Amino acid sequence: MTRDSFVAESCGEAGQKASLSGGGLSDFCYPTYFDLLADAHRRLEPRHYLEIGINEGHSLRLVGPDTRIVGVDPTPQVSDLNHSNWEIVPTTSEDFFRHHDVVGLLGGLVDLAFVDGLHQFEVALADVLSVERYAHARTVVLLHDVLPIDAVTSDRKRTTAIWSGDVWKVVALLRRYRPDLAVTTLDVEPTGMAVITGFGGLEATAPDQSWVQTGVEHFLAATYEDLCAMGIKETLSVVPGTARSFAECIDR
Numbered sequence: 001m002t003r004d005s006f007v008a009e010s011c012g013e014a015g016q017k018a019s020l021s022g023g024g025l026s027d028f029c030y031p032t033y034f035d036l037l038a039d040a041h042r043r044l045e046p047r048h049y050l051e052i053g054i055n056e057g058h059s060l061r062l063v064g065p066d067t068r069i070v071g072v073d074p075t076p077q078v079s080d081l082n083h084s085n086w087e088i089v090p091t092t093s094e095d096f097f098r099h100h101d102v103v104g105l106l107g108g109l110v111d112l113a114f115v116d117g118l119h120q121f122e123v124a125l126a127d128v129l130s131v132e133r134y135a136h137a138r139t140v141v142l143l144h145d146v147l148p149i150d151a152v153t154s155d156r157k158r159t160t161a162i163w164s165g166d167v168w169k170v171v172a173l174l175r176r177y178r179p180d181l182a183v184t185t186l187d188v189e190p191t192g193m194a195v196i197t198g199f200g201g202l203e204a205t206a207p208d209q210s211w212v213q214t215g216v217e218h219f220l221a222a223t224y225e226d227l228c229a230m231g232i233k234e235t236l237s238v239v240p241g242t243a244r245s246f247a248e249c250i251d252r
């Protein structure tokens with residue numbers, strides 16, 4: 001099954017679906033990942049929000065007024081933000097996690113993180129595992145660009161405007177090697193968003209990372225065609241990009 005064949009199945013061709021659950025709560029498809037992000041901020045009301053890869057700050061503008069924002073990007077294009085508590089660290093995520101006081105900058109552990117930096121899977125994987133060092137049991141990590149559209153836009157080299165790169169491999173790896181985490185892909189436009197929960201927090205034993213090198217080597221050459229052969233929906237645990245799906249992810 002390719003991605004095209006289950007997108008319509010997820011949310012219907014109109015892209016919007018209204019339905020009522022038993023409790024009367026309305027469900028709806030997020031039109032894009034921005035709508036999912038906005039809803040994440042509304043529902044979670046994070047005190048400490050970390051964003052890797054901020055570009056022009058479109059996603060930063062969705063953050064609520066009571067949240068402390070730290071954004072990381074080597075070439076940020078944000079000069080101002082209509083928010084009272086934000087800081088941008090102009091560096092790569094690798095440098096940020098190696099040389100900066102993450103908890104000091106945020107004012108506490110990470111409540112919500114949005115990983116949207118370099119779209120090469122080993123870097124995105126390192127970003128998620130680095131965030132984990134500052135996570136607590138209710139931390140939610142959103143990982144962008146995990147549901148590839150086709151071979152060209154999911155190549156490791158960028159040649160198109162929409163570019164997911166091979167970030168999908170992070171989901172495949174975490175699902176294979178980190179069964180303690182809950183990793184689900186929401187089918188939101190344009191290229192999906194993984195919701196990762198189940199972190200142990202600082203008191204927990206440091207997670208085993210002995211699989212990382214082997215896993216990265218194993219997946220390095222994998223292609224979009226390989227993903228299709230493995231089954232996109234099963235490999236990436238794809239669910240409809242709806243408010244109900246998201247609520248199920250964060251209520252676990």
Ligand SMILES: C[S@@+](CC[C@H](N)C(=O)[O-])C[C@H]1O[C@@H](n2cnc3c(N)ncnc32)[C@H](O)[C@@H]1O
Nearest residue numbers: 053054055058059073074075092093116117118
């Ligand atoms: C897709 S854009 C982010 C878009 C933004 N999150 C949004 O939704 O509006 C990706 C950003 O990642 C940044 N980036 C590239 N390499 C990075 C790295 N190693 N660490 C952190 N950010 C990186 C780029 O400069 C770019 O601005």
